[in-house]
Amino acid sequence: MKGRRVTDDAKRSGFSRRSFLRGGAAGALSGGLATGLLTGEAGAAAADADATETVGPGPVEIELEVNGVASRLAVEPRVTLLDGLRDRLDVTGPKRVCDRGTCGACTVLEDGRPIYACSRLMIESAGRSITTVEGLGSPDAMHDVQQAFVDHDAQQCGYCTPGFVVATAALLARHPAPSEPEIEAGLGGNFCRCGTYKGIRAVVAGGKGGGVTGG
Amino acid sequence: MRPFGYAAPATVEQAVGLLAAEGSEALAGGTDLLSLLKDDVERVDRLVALRGVAGLSGIELDGGMLRIGAMTTLQELRDHDGAIAALPALAMAIDGVASPQLREMGTVGGDLLQRPRCWYYRRGFGLLALAADGRSMVAEGDNRYHAIFPTGQARFVNPSSLAPLLVALGAEAVVHGPAGERRLPVEALYQAPQTAEERENTLAPGELLAGVEANVDGSRSAVYEVRQRRSLDWPLMAAAVTLTGSGPRAEKARIVLGHAAPTPHVAAAAGDLLSGQELTPETVAAAADAAVEDARPMSGNRYKVQLARTAVRRALGQAAGMEI
Numbered sequence: 001m002k003g004r005r006v007t008d009d010a011k012r013s014g015f016s017r018r019s020f021l022r023g024g025a026a027g028a029l030s031g032g033l034a035t036g037l038l039t040g041e042a043g044a045a046a047a048d049a050d051a052t053e054t055v056g057p058g059p060v061e062i063e064l065e066v067n068g069v070a071s072r073l074a075v076e077p078r079v080t081l082l083d084g085l086r087d088r089l090d091v092t093g094p095k096r097v098c099d100r101g102t103c104g105a106c107t108v109l110e111d112g113r114p115i116y117a118c119s120r121l122m123i124e125s126a127g128r129s130i131t132t133v134e135g136l137g138s139p140d141a142m143h144d145v146q147q148a149f150v151d152h153d154a155q156q157c158g159y160c161t162p163g164f165v166v167a168t169a170a171l172l173a174r175h176p177a178p179s180e181p182e183i184e185a186g187l188g189g190n191f192c193r194c195g196t197y198k199g200i201r202a203v204v205a206g207g208k209g210g211g212v213t214g215g
Numbered sequence: 216m217r218p219f220g221y222a223a224p225a226t227v228e229q230a231v232g233l234l235a236a237e238g239s240e241a242l243a244g245g246t247d248l249l250s251l252l253k254d255d256v257e258r259v260d261r262l263v264a265l266r267g268v269a270g271l272s273g274i275e276l277d278g279g280m281l282r283i284g285a286m287t288t289l290q291e292l293r294d295h296d297g298a299i300a301a302l303p304a305l306a307m308a309i310d311g312v313a314s315p316q317l318r319e320m321g322t323v324g325g326d327l328l329q330r331p332r333c334w335y336y337r338r339g340f341g342l343l344a345l346a347a348d349g350r351s352m353v354a355e356g357d358n359r360y361h362a363i364f365p366t367g368q369a370r371f372v373n374p375s376s377l378a379p380l381l382v383a384l385g386a387e388a389v390v391h392g393p394a395g396e397r398r399l400p401v402e403a404l405y406q407a408p409q410t411a412e413e414r415e416n417t418l419a420p421g422e423l424l425a426g427v428e429a430n431v432d433g434s435r436s437a438v439y440e441v442r443q444r445r446s447l448d449w450p451l452m453a454a455a456v457t458l459t460g461s462g463p464r465a466e467k468a469r470i471v472l473g474h475a476a477p478t479p480h481v482a483a484a485a486g487d488l489l490s491g492q493e494l495t496p497e498t499v500a501a502a503a504d505a506a507v508e509d510a511r512p513m514s515g516n517r518y519k520v521q522l523a524r525t526a527v528r529r530a531l532g533q534a535a536g537m538e539i
Binding site: 076114115171 | 220
């Protein structure tokens, strides 16, 4: 490992962001306004000759945090985060339905932000923190949103539910007491073919006074 | 997906060097490209990930000049109070992408350079979708969502949410390539391909879109999208307008249609008609008619001509802050 530059993120997840691709192929500067926007100036930390290295198409060893656990595995660059979670790490809460970034059944949080795991390469999530429905709570210790889905019977076949639960948690984290348009926009990236929207609305509306808070 | 290599450069220079090699494609948010790769519509030897490239992400507001890095996500832009206050029409355009997941993943550059949604292209028949005998599958097939301003054999529509607004504003694109930096009007990022080998954007091999810059001072803008449903779909038609001058009179008007042509469609005659005029229901209706005067709808999309009129009228009304 090289280029060890432990950030706050990395301290929390236990490894360096700049060494997440073992072999040091990449350096990611997370978020924020980098220096030299649109001027082409390299940032101070950016000059890393190894960053032009091409990895794959065979397996590449990566590190990422999944539901609070640091995970290390070797995946081909073409493996999506969704398939890597389900098939390699046995984290099967996120569901593979449309696999085209439309239905929302694969919704997970990446560094706290809701994304479609089917539309992210797992290698792109290296060094980041992933939370799936399993990471929000367990059957014995459910997250408020999970409990509210049970209380309001907000599922039918249940296949879209893990994605809806994660999207709802993300919505309530952003808007603890969302308005009707905020609910529609906040859950606009998820489909339920059974049509359980009424129950899901009740879950979200519960956030206004019913004890559901953002996660 | 077929196997491919992956590189994650740290600088624009490294990215440009990697992209110059044949078979390399830039990976931004991935929401469009991964679907194209899964469906085998596009093939790559290597993806060049832009997520970790320094200097491509962020928003600067400097006087009236708004600079947006190409890797800024749509959500980051929507959450930037300064940018939205300076250009409220940005919120109108971004809110049309009514999926939080897509706003979090999708980038400004990715929105501008996403590939067309044409279902012939998405089924592997190419951007022009010509049959072996040279006839247009689009013209003779199901073209309900296609162009009302076809250009040659290009009959798909530009799907970008931000491009019509940026073109109406006269924004510039900042492009980096092997020869360094060049700037061009956002409008000039796009072309209607003439051959099966050409793309719908004008970037050369090795070039990447670094960001956009727009002067947002002293004009009023609006975006109006006509949609079949509020989420999980692209609009049927969109209009972006920019008016300079205050009050009911427009010193200069720029009107641009999205989802209408293979490129963002500048309705120059409509803008000229309004320039120097007071905005009234009559002048606005005349501009809306002028915007579609030279429309050439196909067998199944005549309805989009009226949607374009409506979108222009409502966008003008919103920009001028009046009921029209």
